[in-house]
Amino acid sequence: MGRAPCCDKKGLKKGPWTPEEDEKLVEYINKHGHGSWRSLPKLAGLLRCGKSCRLRWTNYLRPDIKRGPFSPEEEKVVIQLHAILGNRWAAIASQLPGRTDNEIKNLWNTHLRKRLLSMGIDPQTHKPSTSNETINRLPSSPSTRHMAQWESARLEAEARLSRESLLLVPSSIGKPEADYFLRLWNSEVGETFRMLKNGEKADSQGKLSSSSSTKSGSLSGTTTEMGPIAADSSNQNDDTRCYLKAGIDSCSSNELEEESSESTLQLLLDFPSNNDMSFLEHNDCYGLYPGFYTESCSYNAYKNGF
DNA sequence: AATGGAACCAACCGCCTTTAT
DNA sequence: GATAAAGGCGGTTGGTTCCAT
Numbered sequence: 001m002g003r004a005p006c007c008d009k010k011g012l013k014k015g016p017w018t019p020e021e022d023e024k025l026v027e028y029i030n031k032h033g034h035g036s037w038r039s040l041p042k043l044a045g046l047l048r049c050g051k052s053c054r055l056r057w058t059n060y061l062r063p064d065i066k067r068g069p070f071s072p073e074e075e076k077v078v079i080q081l082h083a084i085l086g087n088r089w090a091a092i093a094s095q096l097p098g099r100t101d102n103e104i105k106n107l108w109n110t111h112l113r114k115r116l117l118s119m120g121i122d123p124q125t126h127k128p129s130t131s132n133e134t135i136n137r138l139p140s141s142p143s144t145r146h147m148a149q150w151e152s153a154r155l156e157a158e159a160r161l162s163r164e165s166l167l168l169v170p171s172s173i174g175k176p177e178a179d180y181f182l183r184l185w186n187s188e189v190g191e192t193f194r195m196l197k198n199g200e201k202a203d204s205q206g207k208l209s210s211s212s213s214t215k216s217g218s219l220s221g222t223t224t225e226m227g228p229i230a231a232d233s234s235n236q237n238d239d240t241r242c243y244l245k246a247g248i249d250s251c252s253s254n255e256l257e258e259e260s261s262e263s264t265l266q267l268l269l270d271f272p273s274n275n276d277m278s279f280l281e282h283n284d285c286y287g288l289y290p291g292f293y294t295e296s297c298s299y300n301a302y303k304n305g306f
Numbered sequence: 307a308a309t310g311g312a313a314c315c316a317a318c319c320g321c322c323t324t325t326a327t
Numbered sequence: 328g329a330t331a332a333a334g335g336c337g338g339t340t341g342g343t344t345c346c347a348t
Binding site: 015016036037038050051054058087088089090101102105109 | 332333334337
Binding site: 014015017049051052055056102103106110111 | 313314315316317318319
């Protein structure tokens with residue numbers, strides 16, 4: 001049994017919206033709300049399908065839409081969330097107020113994806129590409145992968161810190177950073193992260209699980225492979241590089257699979273500073289996105305870059 | 307100035323999930 | 328439980344603009 005078309009397409013206009021159409025749509029929604037999208041075009045006097053009206057409203061006419069170019073900070077968030085969520089544009093958009101899924105999708109396809117590719121990063125896996133085209137330019141260190149995982153763990157740790165700080169110090173509410181991570185953690189993003197971390201089948205749509213070879217792979221890797229590294233690194237920064245290297249060199253993923261992410265996180269939080277990744281600067285191979293290291297050779301370039 | 311390719315982005319299409327009956 | 332309608336989402340397309348030659 002075929003699905004009925006969303007609307008009768010005879011006589012309906014397609015293509016770009018005119019200012020007059022926009023005006024009609026905005027005026028109607030401001031007065032009555034959108035109600036049923038199916039019946040809206042008729043009521044608003046538009047020769048458009050309801051779906052088209054909904055899209056025009058949500059992607060362009062909504063008053064809270066933030067237009068204009070993405071800030072470096074926004075781009076960074078998109079990249080980080082994409083590493084966790086994959087192509088779940090709506091979920092990513094929910095973390096960027098005023099930005100639409102369509103906008104983020106376009107940003108990704110036209111800018112960020114190419115930028116990562118040019119840096120030798122596979123935009124789907126966020127790992128160094130193995131293609132012949134890029135492999136020769138890459139530092140062939142496994143630690144690049146670890147840095148992606150590290151960044152994911154950092155996200156989680158910061159979210160936890162934010163949540164705890166809010167519980168302990170109510171006055172911290174309103175601080176943008178804490179607010180952001182609290183929101184993130186309590187949102188679908190955080191839920192996805194937690195589910196993946198626990199090895200659960202994420203979301204009922206099956207979309208996540210269908211594409212989770214990337215996500216669950218990298219994320220479970222975050223908590224497992226990071227285990228001994230973070231555990232050992234609870235000592236001092238001086239030792240961290242050694243532990244990091246030792247962890248990379250020696251860790252057998254099977255054996256590490258059992259490592260508790262709780263303890264890992266705790267140890268992460270025990271770091272002198274969660275944001276201080278300066279100990280990585282001394283080694284040219286420690287970096288998530290090698291393109292950033294041509295100048296500064298610093299993980300901070302990734303953290304602050306874009 | 308003309309032109310061809312690249313880049314950008316709004317909009318469409320089809321599939322999936324949710325909700326109502 | 329079965330079915331249809333509606334909404335939502337991600338992939339893709341096609342028109343427009345920009346830029347190099």
